[in-house]
Each structure stands twice: as C-alpha cells, then as structure tokens.
Amino acid sequence: ILNVEQSPQSLHVQEGDSTNFTCSFPSSNFYALHWYRWETAKSPEALFVMTLNGDEKKKGRISATLNTKEGYSYLYIKGSQPEDSATYLCALNSNSGYALNFGKGTSLLVTP
Amino acid sequence: DGGITQSPKYLFRKEGQNVTLSCEQNLNHDAMYWYRQDPGQGLRLIYYSQIVNDFQKGDIAEGYSVSREKKESFPLTVTSAQKNPTAFYLCASSIEINQPQHFGDGTRLSIL
Numbered sequence: 146i147l148n149v150e151q152s153p154q155s156l157h158v159q160e161g162d163s164t165n166f167t168c169s170f171p172s173s174n175f176y177a178l179h180w181y182r183w184e185t186a187k188s189p190e191a192l193f194v195m196t197l198n199g200d201e202k203k204k205g206r207i208s209a210t211l212n213t214k215e216g217y218s219y220l221y222i223k224g225s226q227p228e229d230s231a232t233y234l235c236a237l238n239s240n241s242g243y244a245l246n247f248g249k250g251t252s253l254l255v256t257p
Numbered sequence: 258d259g260g261i262t263q264s265p266k267y268l269f270r271k272e273g274q275n276v277t278l279s280c281e282q283n284l285n286h287d288a289m290y291w292y293r294q295d296p297g298q299g300l301r302l303i304y305y306s307q308i309v310n311d312f313q314k315g316d317i318a319e320g321y322s323v324s325r326e327k328k329e330s331f332p333l334t335v336t337s338a339q340k341n342p343t344a345f346y347l348c349a350s351s352i353e354i355n356q357p358q359h360f361g362d363g364t365r366l367s368i369l
Binding site: 149191 | 292298
C-alpha cells in the first residue's frame with residue numbers, strides 16, 4: 146500500500162475565497178496522479194489525471210499542478226462557490242500495479 | 258446514458274451469511290474495481306479486473322470474492338469469513354490504466 150497524504154483534512158471558506166489543498170505521495174515508481182470530487186449523496190467524479198512532472202491542468206475555476214520529483218500535487222479553487230462543497234480525493238497510480246491508492250480526502254465547505 | 262449501476266443501495270447481512278453486491282457498467286470499459294470505505298479512511302481496493310475472466314486481489318481481499326464472466330459485470334461477494342463487513346462499497350471502471358475511473362453510487366452494507 147502506497148502512502149498518499151492529503152492536507153488539510155477539512156476546510157471551511159467563505160464564498161468568493163480562493164483555496165488550495167495538498168496531496169503528497171512517494172515519488173518513486175510514479176505513473177499517474179488522479180484528482181476526484183465527491184459530493185454528498187453522489188458518486189466520485191473525476192477532475193484530472195496528471196502524468197508529467199510540471200503538468201498543470203484546469204477545469205473552470207479548478208486547477209491542479211504536479212511535482213513528481215518531490216512527490217506532491219496542489220489543487221486550487223479560485224473564487225469558491227457553495228456548489229464546490231465536497232470531498233476532494235487524490236489517488237496515485239504507481240508503475241508497479243494497476244490499482245489506485247487513495248488519500249483520505251480534503252473536505253471543503255463553502256458557505257455563502 | 259452510459260454509467261455504472263450498483264445494487265442494492267442498502268444491504269443487511271446476518272451472521273454467517275454470504276451476500277453479493279452487484280455492479281454493472283455499459284461504458285464498454287475493460288477494467289473494473291471494488292473499493293471499501295470506512296469512516297475516517299480513504300478508499301481501499303478489494304479486487305480489480307483488467308479483462309474478462311481475470312481478476313487480481315487488492316489490498317484487503319480477505320473475506321471477499323469476485324467473478325468477471327462478462328465485460329459489463331463485476332459482482333462482489335462478501336463471505337462469512339469477512340468478520341467486519343459493515344462499510345460503504347464502491348464499484349468503479351476505467352477504459353485503461355491512466356484514465357479516470359467512473360464510479361457507481363455505492364452500496365452500504367450493515368450487519369443485522
């Protein structure tokens with residue numbers, strides 16, 4: 146089992162605030178890093194899959210960066226909205242297996 | 258619409274009983290996965306399958322069994338050997354290793 150750490154565990158921001166979370170992972174045997182958003186009472190939804198060091202991906206107000214050499218990825222949300230409230234999961238694919246190793250997630254609450 | 262269907266949504270197991278959780282996908286994905294979520298923990302992989310008639314143990318396979326007789330279906334049996342089966346179970350599929358996983362809505366299993 147690969148140790149994937151996410152911080153903070155939870156976050157509460159006001160509408161309009163920008164925020165970011167961290168995902169840390171072992172940098173050896175890296176293959177891909179996934180980010181998912183999991184809203185309450187729904188199924189997890191894929192946000193990004195990142196494979197290259199220095200990768201930066203964007204989807205609307207959400208973006209992510211990847212540093213495979215030091216083993217971390219950041220997820221940014223610009224101008225948070227209440228509909229961004231969810232748990233954000235990161236997961237690591239290593240080149241030693243096909244499975245994803247998930248972190249425990251960051252729970253985001255955005256209040257009006 | 259294409260997607261993953263898990264059933265039932267809630268399931269109760271008696272002591273010593275085997276129960277089977279259903280997972281069906283119409284996305285034409287080759288790979289399918291079963292995860293378990295416990296409070297305060299990340300998703301943990303139980304079993305995965307890359308192709309029909311082939312499957313591999315994940316990190317916590319003890320007390321579980323699977324089959325993959327059809328591409329669309331990947332049922333999970335929770336056997337009486339699984340001493341702590343109460344959890345939320347998620348099924349997922351993906352087209353290949355570095356592509357996003359698509360998740361079902363989950364099955365919550367409890368012990369009577």
